[in-house]
Amino acid sequence: MFKEMKSRRLALLVAVALGGGGFLSSAQNVSAADVTGQNVEIDGTGTHEPLDNVFDPGGGPSIGTAAGYIGDTTNNGNVTNNTLTYRGRSLSYDKTLFGGITFGTGKVMGNKVFVNSTTLPLTSSVEAVHGGKANGGGSVEDNHVEFNGDNLNGDLVGGTTNRTGIGVVKGNTAMLKGGSVHGNIYGGMASGGSNGDVVENTATIEAGTATGSGKSVYGGYTDGAGKVESNKVVIKNGTVRTVYGGKSVSGNVTKNIVEIKGGAVNQSIYGGEAGGSGKAEENIVTLTSGTAGGDIFGGVAASGAATGNKVYIKGGSATNKDVYGGFSTNGNATGNTVTVTAGSVRNIDGGRSLGGNATGNTVNIGSTDAAFAGSITGIINGGSGTTYGNDYRTGNKLNVYGNATATNIKNFAELNFHFNAHVTQTTPFLTLSDADGTTIQSLGDINVDGEHGRKGTLLKNTHGVTITDAQHRLVKTTGNKELVLAKSSDNKSIDYEGYAFAHQTAPTTLTDGGTTSTWGGRSIAGNSTHDNAIAVESGTHTNVYGGWTSGAGTTAADKNNSTGNKVTVRGAATVTGTVYGGLTEVAGGKATGNEVTIEKNLAASIIGGKATGEASNNTVNIANATVNSVTGGEGATTNNNTVNLNET
Known part of the structure; x- marks a missing residue:
């Protein structure tokens, strides 16, 4: 030794x-x-x-x-x-x-x-x-x-x-x-x-x-001309003042990471910060646990662009603090993302620029993996800034995956509501509280996907909702589905109804005001219901429809009619009103080529097709059953309708 x-x-x-x-x-x-x-x-x-x-x-x-x-x-x-x-x-x-x-x-x-x-x-x-x-x-x-x-x-x-x-x-x-x-x-x-x-x-x-x-704590730092890239800070416990995944006095700062897994950061958190003309690109901050005593920035640039930076709030506390995907003092803030699934924050900005534009940014609220467990006490901004005339809206997207509350939403070109198993469909997706009310540019900015409860509220502010283009009802038709968006009569919410109107094989049942309706395909916007085929085998129903067309607003070429639908009632099902092969309530609409098959006794009326216009070529099959009444077709013109009794 x-x-x-x-x-x-x-x-x-x-x-x-x-x-x-x-x-x-x-x-x-x-x-x-x-x-x-x-x-x-x-x-x-x-x-x-x-x-x-x-x-x-x-x-x-x-x-x-x-x-x-x-x-x-x-x-x-x-x-x-x-x-x-x-x-x-x-x-x-x-x-x-x-x-x-x-x-x-x-x-x-x-x-x-x-x-x-x-x-x-x-x-x-x-x-x-x-x-x-x-x-x-x-x-x-x-x-x-x-x-x-x-x-x-x-x-x-x-x-x-x-x-x-x-x-x-x-x-x-x-x-x-x-x-x-x-x-x-x-x-x-x-x-x-x-x-x-x-x-x-x-x-x-x-x-x-x-x-x-x-x-401060730095993953990587330079006061020279080199790049600062792919550095990392991990806070597991303890207490620190300020955190930078990467920082450069004058150069580019790229792909740096900050992970807050516990402990406390007393002041701000930066995924990356670029001084001078340097760019801040693709930096990431994730808060999973612990506390943030200052604002959180995915990427910050002085005169350069802040692009593609991300912040994930998965837990922890940033109470009364703001979150920015990307921030630039004089450059643009574009393509940045903030995702909040849990934890607490105040204001959220997808991107913010004091002297440039803040466009193409995304804010995600919730996820498809679990119910939203976060708290947002401020405003959700797609983009923001302080220079009059600059663009803080173009291409900014808000994706909402769970029921959430906030003060308001601003500067989004798209509002996307994603239904999933964790959404409570009987309450609004977004509940807002700004006393000045909420303004959106157009109902056309709103998109809905996922399985939903046919009707409900996407956005609500009890202090009022204003639509800038003054179009208060909009129909969106995509494939075999329609979405009807409308401002409520009390001007406090944006409501939706969504239906599939063609090629459906499973019945849908909805009870509203004591009436239970079951259908294969349905439209409330005037889309033609067609080629639906359902069997109703259980439950108690007021009315049953193979296809059911009503309302107006669609721009589709095929509209107003109900054609080629089939419905079969059998087993333990009970119907107290009417069974329709196809029904259209639109003036001048046609109900043609529909078929009803009844395989059990019903205290109900049976109509092959009903329209204010033509109701022809419909078929009713009564297979060893008794019913209240049978009509092949009911309309202004009725030709070649068929009723088959005691046939299977």
Whole structure:
């Protein structure tokens, strides 16, 4: 053990000597050698004290202790796979701990620093900690720091490039496991004139605090010209001040991630922030648990665009705080997304731009996986801004998957309501409370999909609903289905009715005002009901229809009629009113080619086809049954209707 420690100390002393200009005759050859595999422990026993072996080439006292160190600025050797473990000492250490550091031109890779917890009379308090640092243009990759000590006065950094060059900062990690950090925490950083990319670095907070005034946690950061991409911050517990997945003073910030799984963030959360003309693109923030004490931004840009950024609120609390998919001060905010399925927020903005446009953004409320469990106390905006005449509406979409409440909705070009098993269909999809009422541009902006209860309320505000284009009823026909949207008579809601009018094989039953109606195909907008075929075998029904056409508003070519429908009544079914093969209530409509088959006794009337226009070529089959009355066709013109008695 003594021999091993002696050899380690000798290797470090060689590195120190070389850093100071060297005292070996073959300095040129030695300077190209890597410094690798050194293991240094500091434990306060008096034997393993800090080495104070790191000196800035510009002169001055020691700046800290390193497991691996090259001080010669002309040395191109690498500093790799060195480890420093700090177990505490009787006094705080007022210098920096380095896993590996070079002032030369080589790389710094795979170095580690561990600052462990300790007990009195020892303390694990140090000035700053760097896993790896390159000051001469080399790359810094795969370095790691863990702090579980008492106090860290300065920064906790996984990997850093500094002063010069385009060395990459990649794959470095910084982890806070306990104690207090009073500086910043960086997974990876390029600073002070270093212009390399900062990519795939991670900062993780498992416990402890990092709440120093003006300090933050960064997955990746640069004040140079390199990109900041695919960095990550994970907050599992503990308390921190501000969080950035990635940040650049002037360049692009792309695909950085923040995950809040617990703990507390006292101020704002940014997936990515780009200063200058840099763009913020495809950054993501996810809040699953814990609390956010400030606003949440998927991506933020100063003069560049904020595009394709996302925020997911899956739980936790951002009470009285706002959520922005993308935000730009002077550029556009486009194609950003906010999804809220649980947790609490105030206002939601898909995109916001103070000087540009905010278009093509999406807000999702709820999901198809579970009932909506969130709380929204403010306004849901597709886009927003402060510049008169700018576009904050075009292409913005609101997707609603569950029953939700909010103050209001604004600046959406599409309102999409998605019915699913978790929607309570007897209450409004969206309940809004703004005392100024709610305004939507047009009923044409509304779409509905999924299986629904045929009629209900999509949107309600008891203070009033205004439709800008003043069209208060709209029929949308797609394939064999229709959707009728209408403003309520009291001007407080947008209601819907939706029906399938053709090629249906399963009966639909609805009780309204004491009347139970069952049909194969139905239209209330004048679409022709046709080619439906149903069998009614159980239940009590007032009236049964193979096809049932009423109302107006469709723009389809095939309208007003009820043709080619079939209905069979048998088994335990009971009908007290009338069974129609096909019925149209539209003036001039035709009911032709319909068929009714009755296979049991009914106290009901049977009509093959009924219309105000022609009712021809309809058929009624009474198979060994008794009924109240039978009519083949009833209309202005009735030709070639057939009634077959006692035939199966």
